Each structure stands twice: as C-alpha cells, then as structure tokens.
Amino acid sequence: MINVTYSGNEQEILNSQKVSRLQSIHDNLYAKKGAGHDFLGWLDWPSNLSDSFLQNIKDTAEEIQKQADVLIVIGIGGSYLGAKAVIEALKPHFEKNPQFEVLFAGQHVSGAYLKQLMNYVEDKEVAINVISKSGTTTEPAIAFRFLHKYMEDRYGQEASERIYVTTDENKGALLNLAKDRGFKRFVVPDDVGGRYSVFTAVGLLPIAAAGFDVNQLLKGAKQAEDELSTFDAENNPAIKYAAIRHALYEQGYTNEVLATFEPKLNYVQEWWKQLYGESEGKEQKGIFPVSVTYTTDLHSLGQYIQDGKRDLLESFLIVEEAGEDLELFEAEQNADELNYLAGTSLHDFNLVAYEGTSKAHLSGGVPQIGIRLQKVDEYHIGYLLYFYMLACAYSSYLLDINPFNQPGVEEYKTNIFKLLKKPGYETE
Numbered sequence: 218m219i220n221v222t223y224s225g226n227e228q229e230i231l232n233s234q235k236v237s238r239l240q241s242i243h244d245n246l247y248a249k250k251g252a253g254h255d256f257l258g259w260l261d262w263p264s265n266l267s268d269s270f271l272q273n274i275k276d277t278a279e280e281i282q283k284q285a286d287v288l289i290v291i292g293i294g295g296s297y298l299g300a301k302a303v304i305e306a307l308k309p310h311f312e313k314n315p316q317f318e319v320l321f322a323g324q325h326v327s328g329a330y331l332k333q334l335m336n337y338v339e340d341k342e343v344a345i346n347v348i349s350k351s352g353t354t355t356e357p358a359i360a361f362r363f364l365h366k367y368m369e370d371r372y373g374q375e376a377s378e379r380i381y382v383t384t385d386e387n388k389g390a391l392l393n394l395a396k397d398r399g400f401k402r403f404v405v406p407d408d409v410g411g412r413y414s415v416f417t418a419v420g421l422l423p424i425a426a427a428g429f430d431v432n433q434l435l436k437g438a439k440q441a442e443d444e445l446s447t448f449d450a451e452n453n454p455a456i457k458y459a460a461i462r463h464a465l466y467e468q469g470y471t472n473e474v475l476a477t478f479e480p481k482l483n484y485v486q487e488w489w490k491q492l493y494g495e496s497e498g499k500e501q502k503g504i505f506p507v508s509v510t511y512t513t514d515l516h517s518l519g520q521y522i523q524d525g526k527r528d529l530l531e532s533f534l535i536v537e538e539a540g541e542d543l544e545l546f547e548a549e550q551n552a553d554e555l556n557y558l559a560g561t562s563l564h565d566f567n568l569v570a571y572e573g574t575s576k577a578h579l580s581g582g583v584p585q586i587g588i589r590l591q592k593v594d595e596y597h598i599g600y601l602l603y604f605y606m607l608a609c610a611y612s613s614y615l616l617d618i619n620p621f622n623q624p625g626v627e628e629y630k631t632n633i634f635k636l637l638k639k640p641g642y643e644t645e
C-alpha cells in the first residue's frame with residue numbers, strides 16, 4: 218500500500234543490530250509497555266471504535282450541514298492539523314459557491330483574521346466545533362471567547378445548539394463551559410495525545426462535516442493497523458522508514474526535508490511536522506522536520522538543498538496516480554517553445570521532475586527516502602496518516618525518547634503567562 222525506498226544500502230541497515238532493537242520496540246509497543254504506554258490508544262483505535270460512536274459523528278455532521286453553511290473549527294496543534302490535513306488533501310483547490318465550508322480559527326492569534334472571519338460569515342448560517350484536549354489552551358480559548366459572544370449575539374438561546382465541543386471527558390475550562398451551556402460534547406480519549414488524534418472525534422467530526430467519507434478514511438487506517446502490525450523489517454514500510462531515517466540520523470543527517478509535488482498535501486506536511494517534531498525533539502536529540510513543495514521550492518530552497526550544509530536527508534512523498542490532470546498540447550506557433558512537451562500530462566511532468574530532482578540532490582550529497590502513495594483519496598490518506606504515526610513511535614523509541622509527551626512546550630507558555638500576569642503567575 219505504501220512503498221518505501223532508500224537511495225543507499227537498505228540491506229546494510231536492515232541487517233544491522235538495529236533490527237533486533239526494532240523487534241523489541243515492536244514487542245513492547247504491541248504489549249503496550251515502554252515509555253508513554255498510557256498514550257497508545259491510537260494504535261488499535263481504528264479496529265476498536267464502535268459503530269455507535271461513528272454513527273454519532275455522522276449524524277452530528279449531518280445536523281451541522283443542515284443547520285449551517287459554515288462550520289468554524291477552533292483548535293491548534295493536534296486539535297487542528299489532522300482535520301486540516303485531510304480536508305485540504307481532499308477538497309478541490311477552488312470551489313464556486315460551495316454548499317458548505319469548513320473554516321479554521323484559534324490556530325494563531327490574529328485580530329485581523331478573527332474580525333474578517335466574523336465579517337465573512339455574517340450572511341451565512343454558522344456552527345462551531347471547538348476542540349481542545351486540555352480545554353485550557355490559550356489561542357483557541359481566545360478565539361472562542363470572541364466567536365462564542367458572536368454566536369450568542371447573533372443566535373441568542375439557539376447559539377448553544379450550534380456549538381459542539383470536543384475535549385477531555387473529566388477536566389478543563391472548556392468542559393465546564395460546555396456543561397454549563399449544554400453544548401453537545403465529544404470526548405478526546407485519555408490515551409490518545411493531540412497529534413495522534415486524527416481518527417478520533419477531533420479529526421472525524423470536521424472531516425465528516427466537510428462532506429468526506431469517514432468510513433473510507435477509517436478503512437484505510439484499519440488496513441494500515443492490520444498490515445503494519447507484523448514485524449517484518451523488509452516489508453513493513455513503517456519499520457523501514459524508521460530504521461532508515463535513524464541510520465541517517467546517526468550519520469549526522471539531522472534535518473529531514475519532506476518534499477511533495479502535490480500542493481494539496483501541504484497540510485499533511487504540517488501535520489507530519491508537529492507529529493515528528495513534538496514526538497522526537499527531546500533531550501537534545503531528534504531529526505528536525507521541515508517541508509518543501511516542488512517544483513515551487515526548487516526555485517527558492519532548491520539551491521540550499523543541492524549545495525548548502527550537508528546535514529539534510531530528503532524524503533519524497535510521491536503520489537503515483539493523478540486525480541484531475543491536464544495534458545500539454547501542440548501549439549501552431551510554438552512561440553513558448555513548449556511543443557516538445559505535447560502529449561505530456563502535468564502529472565507526468567512532475568514524475569519526471571521528481572526523477573531529475575532526486576538524481577541532482579543525490580549527487581549533491583542528500584540521501585533520500587521515497588514514500589509512494591497510490592493516490593489521494595480518503596482510504597489512502599487514512600493509510601498514510603496511520604503509517605506516519607506508527608513510524609514515528611518506532612523512530613522515537615530508537616532515540617530512547619518517549620514519543621507521547623511534549624515537556625519542552627511549557628517554558629514559553631509560562632513566560633507568556635508571567636508577562637501577561639495570568640492569575641497564579643503574577644508573583645513569579
């Protein structure tokens with residue numbers, strides 16, 4: 218389903234002692250032992266979720282589509298990127314007079330953005346899904362303070378029927394507010410961290426509301442869960458990807474550039490960056506995840522990748538089958554000198570660009586991993602995201618890192634709270 222290739226000697230890596238380490242990581246993972254094992258709920262989530270849970274998601278999505286023209290999803294980090302990644306991958310680039318839109322807020326703090334968003338939805342019917350596992354994250358809380366008031370001013374009593382909350386079952390300011398106002402609630406499971414939560418209500422409700430087939434998405438995830446659970450280093454792409462990038466890390470390749478030729482996968486790249494950055498970047502260790510879109514970035518970052526400091530590894534996320542496409546045609550005058558491309562589709566062009574770029578960067582000293590996905594649809598995206606999550610767990614454990622915490626994000630938050638004199642922080 219996903220094919221992982223390596224520009225170097227794959228056998229050397231797979232024959233090394235790393236395989237026995239991977240075997241014990243595998244055994245611990247599936248026995249739910251090891252660092253952070255309380256957060257392994259995502260591992261068998263696709264096969265464990267109940268029909269009634271899924272039906273509730275689909276019914277609520279339908280209810281939202283009936284009552285609104287726009288769903289504003291409020292969240293940040295893992296409470297935002299999964300849904301955004303899937304929706305961006307699947308929706309058309311342009312849509313004339315869309316029947317229903319999913320928009321996002323709370324992923325940053327911009328007054329202009331929020332003002333213009335409220336202005337934009339003025340003549341549309343609105344529903345809100347506010348998502349926060351902790352229920353205390355500042356950015357979405359700020360956005361919701363404005364949008365909640367906006368909804369109450371506009372809809373009065375009815376506002377509470379248009380607001381849906383996804384948060385912890387037992388704690389957090391958002392939970393208290395939801396209970397107090399009677400908002401419909403969805404739970405972020407205790408044993409699933411934000412960046413691993415795309416297949417829970419966190420991702421599924423916005424994705425279903427956007428009109429995409431969550432059954433197929435979960436079918437892809439379940440297929441990945443089944444296929445990738447066996448320990449077979451040579452044929453299990455998740456283990457292979459983790460082993461190769463770890464071997465490269467040990468050789469000094471400390472930055473991974475995830476490259477795609479598909480602009481619709483830009484938010485899959487953003488989601489991947491949070492997943493790998495927060496999972497691995499601890500104790501002065503980890504590969505720094507960055508992303509580029511080709512051919513766009515060949516005209517900006519391409520120079521650095523070809524010729525800059527040699528600590529980059531590049532992983533190409535390649536989609537094999539085009540969805541919609543165009544074919545170059547013969548022009549009578551050939552003034553643009555492109556007739557040599559007549560008969561070439563734009564997807565074919567990109568595949569050739571991949572080959573050319575890959576060769577160039579390889580000769581420039583950038584080792585490469587190829588990750589091939591057959592096509593972009595719900596099923597294949599479900600498979601891909603599960604693959605990346607599983608590989609991330611292996612990868613982090615190879616570094617002796619707990620993949621499921623993020624202690625390093627507290628320091629800047631504390632500083633902000635002190636500077637703003639948040640109650641409890643004034644005296645510090």
Ligand SMILES: O=P(O)(O)OC[C@H]1O[C@H](O)[C@H](O)[C@@H](O)[C@@H]1O
Nearest residue numbers: 294295296349350351354411626
């Ligand atoms: O879902 P929330 O609790 O609002 O958290 C949203 C995000 O913010 C935090 O700072 C963490 O670093 C992320 O891992 C998390 O996804």
